[in-house]
Amino acid sequence: MAVRIRRAAGRANWGAGVATIVWLAFVITPLYLIVKDSLQTTDSYLEHGPLSLPRHITFSNFADVFDKGFTRYLINTAIVTVASAALTMLLAFPAAYAIVRSHSRVVAGVFRVFLIGLAIPAQATIIPVFLLITRMHLYDSLTAIVLPTVAFGLPLSVLILATALRDVPRELYEAMTLDGGGSVRLMWSLALPMSRAALTTISVYSALNAWNGFLFPLILTQSDEQRVQTLGLYNFQGQFTSNTPGLMAAVLLSAFPIFVVYLFARRWLIAGMAGVGGK
């Protein structure tokens, strides 16, 4: 019924249609250019201008980019990504579980700290983070990237997990306790399976953050061996001044793994990007 009424009101919305097409053009032009440029030779790019259709399709730009060490950057990024996501879960889950289940005052205080920490601007702390990392003799290592990346992602992760865990019915905990389960078992065989959706969200969110992270790698690494893909792009941008196709091939490669995930798990990725529980 409700649907019928709405339909009756729904004349074709021309304004929205036109606006949508304009926005589509705005969104898609850079994306189209990334793909098109990366498939062209430099000469053809310079000759035919930015908006021409692709001619002389070539994959040599990708080979070029790999030659310049991009494989290494992608592997480094993958290591940082997996480590960050794993460490985030390992730290955030017990904390969120305790925040929801514990009666301790300390825990309540900790929760408040995380709430406030939610928006500590990472930019503002790069100098002391740099100091800490150099003092710990971790400068120019992948570990150096992982540590602050995870720390600044923790507040939101804890928050999302706590929100999800709050929905687990108290009665289930009680029933399982009667069966002789301690806190560890309650977490492992009740809380964990019941919050699978939130856990997926967190892992996607922290992985995406780590994959695309730029600030911490920028100030905490230096050598080619420890370079992640975002820094690799930044570096290429300086080197490839006249080789736009090569640069765009690198951009495409850097986003490619995420585009693939998006194709297959759009819902989780969207939920992870929004940083709030996908239900």
Add this chain to the structure above:
Amino acid sequence: MTTAVPVARHRHARTTERNSDRGARPGALWVLPATLFFGLFAGLPLVLVAVLSFTSWNGLGTPEFNGLANWSRLMSDSSVLDSLRISAILTVLSWAVQTPLALLLGVWAAGRQRNRTVLSSIFFLPLLMSTAAIAITWLTLLDPNFGLAAKFGRYLGFPDGNIIGSPRGALACVVVVVAWQFVPFHTLLYQAATRQIPQSLYDAATVDGAGRVRQFRHITLPQLRNTIVTSSVLMLVGSLTYFETVLILTAGGPGSATNILPQHMYMTAFRDYAMGYASVIALALVALGTALSLLIVRFSGFAKMRSTLEGM
């Protein structure tokens, strides 16, 4: 002592649990790892940045206390004030550009029509890319010799196509690139919130003969009030992260036309190696960020454990 009844009502359970505490309860030890980790790599830096603001340090040796030298330098340094002004301009401009766009797109994307679903999934693509990738892509687009800017610059009042090389053009470029990157995120917020609006409100309005525009003004907008606040505050805080875009796109230039506060701090710290003085600037950022984050907690319902994206 009553025995646990699985179907016990919540209120009942709460009153009895205080006496009997039947479910096993984890202690404070459980939050220790996360707290220590967060404290060491995020909390401690926050304290350290204040300490460092009273030191002189070039990034290599040991920071040495120099009293109020950095702070008195701040008093006579107009470039920080300049940066603050540019930051404010960029933040307000970005807010003014992104909010209406995200709001309209979000309301539009909330519809369940097939074409909207398909187009939305394209609109969300920029969310997947890193700031570095986005900024670099736009940089090639804005290249005054071979990019789109060379072709279309003259229609925008830049006959030589060098939009990004002019002070006003550069600022506009940052606003546009940042909008391209972040409007999708805020669209998501508005989309989720719009889907929460009860259909019955629209049905009633339709019966009363209200058209699309009036429905939007009198139902959709008021119902999205909280989301507008949340999204706006996130945008204001998020404007600090525009630093990465600025660094790659303009590096603060031309001149100091886009030299926003974080950019100024980064250059002071990692190009001039005046880490102590840069910490003073960083403190200003912390103050701004904290003030804005308190607003988030206050308005977004995070403190009440309510997700703004419920029902997504």
